[in-house]
Amino acid sequence: METLTELQWIFDVLTGCGLLWLAWSCLSSRNLHRAVVQFVSFGLLMSLAWVRLEAPDIALAEAAIGAGLTGALLMASLARLPLSGSADIRALKSAERIAGARLLQLLRNSLLFAFALFIIYAIFFLPPEFSGLREEVATEIENAGVRNPVTAVLLNFRGYDTFLELLVLLGALFGVRIVGMQPVRTSMTSEPVLNILASLLTPILILVAAYLLWIGTDGAGGAFQAGAVLGAGGVLLLLAGWRPARALMASPFRSLVLLGPLAFVFVAVLPLLSGRALLQYPPDSAGTLIVLLEIAATLSIGLTLCALFLNVSADDGEQP
Amino acid sequence: MNALLPYTLTGVGLFCLGLHALLTHPHLLRKILAVNVMGSGVFLILVALAKRSDSPVPDPVPQALVITGIVVAVAATALALNLLLGLAASSGKAELAEDLDE
Numbered sequence: 537m538e539t540l541t542e543l544q545w546i547f548d549v550l551t552g553c554g555l556l557w558l559a560w561s562c563l564s565s566r567n568l569h570r571a572v573v574q575f576v577s578f579g580l581l582m583s584l585a586w587v588r589l590e591a592p593d594i595a596l597a598e599a600a601i602g603a604g605l606t607g608a609l610l611m612a613s614l615a616r617l618p619l620s621g622s623a624d625i626r627a628l629k630s631a632e633r634i635a636g637a638r639l640l641q642l643l644r645n646s647l648l649f650a651f652a653l654f655i656i657y658a659i660f661f662l663p664p665e666f667s668g669l670r671e672e673v674a675t676e677i678e679n680a681g682v683r684n685p686v687t688a689v690l691l692n693f694r695g696y697d698t699f700l701e702l703l704v705l706l707g708a709l710f711g712v713r714i715v716g717m718q719p720v721r722t723s724m725t726s727e728p729v730l731n732i733l734a735s736l737l738t739p740i741l742i743l744v745a746a747y748l749l750w751i752g753t754d755g756a757g758g759a760f761q762a763g764a765v766l767g768a769g770g771v772l773l774l775l776a777g778w779r780p781a782r783a784l785m786a787s788p789f790r791s792l793v794l795l796g797p798l799a800f801v802f803v804a805v806l807p808l809l810s811g812r813a814l815l816q817y818p819p820d821s822a823g824t825l826i827v828l829l830e831i832a833a834t835l836s837i838g839l840t841l842c843a844l845f846l847n848v849s850a851d852d853g854e855q856p
Numbered sequence: 857m858n859a860l861l862p863y864t865l866t867g868v869g870l871f872c873l874g875l876h877a878l879l880t881h882p883h884l885l886r887k888i889l890a891v892n893v894m895g896s897g898v899f900l901i902l903v904a905l906a907k908r909s910d911s912p913v914p915d916p917v918p919q920a921l922v923i924t925g926i927v928v929a930v931a932a933t934a935l936a937l938n939l940l941l942g943l944a945a946s947s948g949k950a951e952l953a954e955d956l957d958e
Contacts, residue, residue, distance in 0.1 A: 545862075552866035559870050559893045563877035568885055575889055582896055589863060589903050590914045597923045601930050606892065609930070613937040614885065617950050644879060652872045659864055659905065666908050668915035685916035686923070694920060701924050708931035715938045760923055837927070844934035848941065 544588075551585050568617075572610045579603030592756035593686040596748070600764035605841055608771050612849035681822025682753040690758065691826045695815040698759075699800040702833060705840045706797060712847045727776070734776035741769035749834050753823065759830040763837025770842030774849065793843070796836025803829050863904035870897030882951040884940045888933060895929050 558581060562574035579602040586595035673685050673693065680688035690698050745765040752758030780789070803825050804815045812818070817825050874894030878887050899922045906918040944950045 548862040552862040555866050556869045556873065559873050563873060563886065563890055563893065571886065571889060585863060585900065589907060591903055591919045594903065594919055594922050597926050601926050606930050606933055609934055609937055613941055616941055617885065617944055618948055648872055648876055652868055655868045656865070662905065664908060667911060668906055669917045670911055670913055670915040673916050686919050689916045689920035690923065697924055701927060704928050705931050708935045711935045712938045715942050760927055841930070848934065848937050
């Protein structure tokens with residue numbers, strides 16, 4: 537453990553308190569719109585905490601996904617909800633006034649408190665030293681084909697997890713399509729500021745995504761962060777009123793969404809032909825394979841995230 | 857351990873705050889926010905606890921797990937929001953029925 541200066545300690549305590557305060561006010565503020573904004577700032581403060589915990593990869597993912605995309609999804613959904621949020625706190629208050637609910641409330645709160653104490657107790661009695669898997673990763677990193685240990689774990693050592701994660705994203709997209717929200721027709725007012733911003737930022741976001749993808753083999757970054765930035769660019773375009781042509785939404789869309797999982801299947805099966813295990817890349821070509829895999833995964837992740845947003849905010853004509 | 861205390865305790869606090877809000881608020885959007893806060897708490901505990909070692913390099917495996925978790929969380933949130941919108945469109949309500957006042 538590094539020697540911790542007092543200043544860092546104070547910073548950590550303040551960050552922790554800020555996180556707790558933001559979470560509390562987000563979960564209890566009267567106005568749902570305000571709650572969503574507070575949730576976004578909570579995500580940004582979380583990414584600061586990740587930096588302090590020496591996890592820059594997570595910080596990037598949190599800032600792009602946790603704060604950015606989740607915030608956009610929440611805002612878009614909130615705009616389509618029939619009720620404005622102030623009603624829900626009132627409903628809560630009236631529910632609490634009912635006699636008998638008091639006892640239940642007391643019981644629930646004490647159970648929660650006991651649960652919190654139990655977790656803290658469990659954490660305190662963990663062994664103070666724990667090396668985890670960092671030595672194993674450090675010895676195998678030469679054969680991984682990339683130098684960033686997190687990328688190596690994500691795409692090489694635990695490639696299985698990442699493959700299944702792409703399938704989870706695909707599953708979520710299927711689910712969203714099946715629920716098939718009836719889109720609301722709204723007249724698209726052209727917002728000059730948003731249009732200019734979108735046309736300026738979209739090329740930059742694509743460039744940032746490509747950079748994150750490329751740097752991910754050596755430093756903080758990688759397919760998820762790049763995919764999230766790409767998805768954010770798409771969301772920005774959708775917000776500015778751009779809608780993909782129907783021809784694009786059919787087979788080009790589907791093949792791009794499937795590109796990541798299919799590339800994974802291909803790369804996973806390839807080592808089987810040379811007598812290796814599933815997903816066990818040959819060390820000399822591992823770097824190339826991982827970069828190819830990451831490009832495919834980035835495109836799929838970006839497009840899937842963007843499509844998830846399109847369905848929440850769908851406001852043009854019919855479902856593609 | 858000492859240096860990681862603020863973040864582990866924050867993680868526990870976030871999880872419990874989220875759980876409390878999940879149980880008490882009838883509005884479904886608030887419940888989705890609560891589940892996200894709970895998830896952040898779990899991620900924070902996972903990464904903070906993985907740092908208790910003399911080694912200067914952080915353990916990459918929990919970090920990779922958390923990145924995976926963040927992406928899964930956003931996918932689940934998108935699906936949950938769609939279900940919420942579907943419910944709101946078909947019933948006009950975005951809240952669970954109060955089962956207390958029966």
